[in-house]
Amino acid sequence: MTDKTCSACSGLFLSTPDRRPVIACGNGDTICAKCFDIRRQGGKKCPSCGEDLLGESIVNKSLLNIIEHSSSLDISADQLEIEKQSIGGGAFGKVYNARWRNEDVVVKVIKHGYKSKNEVLVAKLEANITIDLHHPNVVQVFGTTWVKGKYLGIVMEKAEHTARWTSGSVRSTTRQRRR
Numbered sequence: 001m002t003d004k005t006c007s008a009c010s011g012l013f014l015s016t017p018d019r020r021p022v023i024a025c026g027n028g029d030t031i032c033a034k035c036f037d038i039r040r041q042g043g044k045k046c047p048s049c050g051e052d053l054l055g056e057s058i059v060n061k062s063l064l065n066i067i068e069h070s071s072s073l074d075i076s077a078d079q080l081e082i083e084k085q086s087i088g089g090g091a092f093g094k095v096y097n098a099r100w101r102n103e104d105v106v107v108k109v110i111k112h113g114y115k116s117k118n119e120v121l122v123a124k125l126e127a128n129i130t131i132d133l134h135h136p137n138v139v140q141v142f143g144t145t146w147v148k149g150k151y152l153g154i155v156m157e158k159a160e161h162t163a164r165w166t167s168g169s170v171r172s173t174t175r176q177r178r179r
Contacts, residue, residue, distance in 0.1 A: 004066075004125060008035035008047040012125050013063065021064055022057040025049060030060045073131065073143030075100065075155050080145060082107055093151075100155060105142065107153040120152065127154055 004013050006021075008031045013021040018034040029048035031039075036057050039047070046053060079100060086094040093111040097104065110123070123144070130141040140157040147153045 004063075004129060006030075006032040006035055008032070008039065012122060014121065014125075015064060021060040023060050024053055025051040026054070027051055030063060033057055033059075075143040075145040077145050077147060077149075080105075080107065080155070082147065097158070098155070100142070104158045105155055106158050107145065107147065107155050109147050110152045110154075123152055 005011060006013060006019075007029065011019065011032060013019055013030075013032060018032065020033050021030045022033050022036050023029070024031045024036055024039075025046035025048075027046070027049050029046050029051075031047060035047075036053065039045075040053050040057075044053070045051060081099040083097045086096050087106070088095045091111075093109045096107050096109065098107045099105070127141055127144050131143065134140070139159055142155045142157070145153045145155055
């Protein structure tokens with residue numbers, strides 16, 4: 001997977017002027033334009049390899065093209081059967097049981113609507129990064145969808161087992177394990 005985050009600040013690369021990816025040094029390492037400008041003014045080196053920074057920023061067009069045309073797997077709302085009653089929620093949004101491709105999944109519906117294309121792009125890029133994570137302890141993300149045409153939803157695997165600490169805090173569970 002192509003790294004879509006700045007090695008200096010860990011922020012996502014975007015197509016906006018301050019977040020666009022720029023080549024930082026002669027080795028071809030890439031950081032965001034804002035970090036490049038700050039580091040160059042401060043006389044700092046490339047955060048990836050320690051080499052001197054280039055004299056001027058050069059946009060990493062290959063990575064910018066990937067970012068501008070990258071999209072997580074867009075799942076049509078027509079392909080999902082989302083239950084009406086949520087199974088949980090919080091400050092971020094609500095979670096609903098659903099069926100997709102004859103599989104049980106959940107859809108995390110983000111509470112607030114996105115006001116700009118940039119906010120949608122950031123959310124989709126984060127989902128896209130998460131789609132590439134594959135580990136038994138990480139819930140698999142399958143893609144994004146639009147619920148009721150205005151709420152971004154993240155379609156993910158349904159976790160069948162609850163965590164041991166759901167009945168208490170992580171700290172109290174850790175203490176119990178140590179005893």
